[in-house]
Amino acid sequence: MSDSSFDSLPLAPELLANLDSLGYHAMTPIQAESLPLMLAGRDVIARAKTGSGKTAAFGLGLLSRLSVTTFRVQALVLCPTRELADQVAGEIRRLARTLPNVKVLALCGGAPFGPQLASLAHGAHVVVGTPGRVEEHLRKGSLTLAALETLVLDEADRMLDMGFQASMEAIVAETPASRQTWLFSATYTDGIKPIAEGLMREPATVEIAEVH
Ligand code: ADP
Ligand code: MG
Numbered sequence: 001m002s003d004s005s006f007d008s009l010p011l012a013p014e015l016l017a018n019l020d021s022l023g024y025h026a027m028t029p030i031q032a033e034s035l036p037l038m039l040a041g042r043d044v045i046a047r048a049k050t051g052s053g054k055t056a057a058f059g060l061g062l063l064s065r066l067s068v069t070t071f072r073v074q075a076l077v078l079c080p081t082r083e084l085a086d087q088v089a090g091e092i093r094r095l096a097r098t099l100p101n102v103k104v105l106a107l108c109g110g111a112p113f114g115p116q117l118a119s120l121a122h123g124a125h126v127v128v129g130t131p132g133r134v135e136e137h138l139r140k141g142s143l144t145l146a147a148l149e150t151l152v153l154d155e156a157d158r159m160l161d162m163g164f165q166a167s168m169e170a171i172v173a174e175t176p177a178s179r180q181t182w183l184f185s186a187t188y189t190d191g192i193k194p195i196a197e198g199l200m201r202e203p204a205t206v207e208i209a210e211v212h
Pocket of ligand 2: 054154
């Protein structure tokens with residue numbers, strides 16, 4: 001068993017203090033299994049049921065890798081829907097609230113383009129978005145991923161079900177090969193396996209089995 005205290009991780013003291021104030025006193029099982037791997041620089045495929053704290057797992061992982069002195073997009077989280085992307089952006093902002101000046105931007109389809117262009121012009125460290133809209137910004141040149149360190153595919157299985165495979169691949173093609181890639185999902189289907197393997201380097205797989 002892993003130690004379930006966040007203090008056992010090499011996280012910044014500001015992050016640890018904030019977790020306590022958020023009421024996150026112990027890691028959930030998926031956090032305890034996946035965070036040490038992410039912090040050690042591994043690519044990770046993580047599967048655990050809905051509501052198990054996957055957002056904070058990858059959120060803490062990507063925040064630990066950020067350098068706020070470089071005002072470029074260093075982390076990208078792709079989500080299947082606008083609602084999920086907004087939730088994930090909100091959770092990452094809450095996790096980051098004690099880190100000075102971290103800018104988290106949501107780029108979702110269905111929202112007007114103008115404000116997104118204005119926000120991108122100001123710069124961001126973390127982008128959370130839906131694949132179609134992120135791809136559109138890349139095509140227009142309003143977003144560049146040349147400095148990307150971390151790519152997260154959240155609910156990757158649902159993104160495939162929704163027909164986002166081509167967009168996901170077009171986005172990945174714009175990211176540096178040196179990135180870390182993390183795939184979080186409630187189900188890990190045969191459809192996602194070959195895609196994940198193509199995107200990742202020797203991924204570690206962590207799975208939290210459901211207790212019946
Ligand atoms: P998932 O993505 O696995 O469906 P979420 O990331 O949405 O789950 O998390 C579910 C809920 O658990 C959220 O309300 C979140 O704030 C809470 N949560 C996450 N990690 C912890 C923790 N370590 N301790 C307490 N609550 C947590
Ligand atoms: Mg989730």
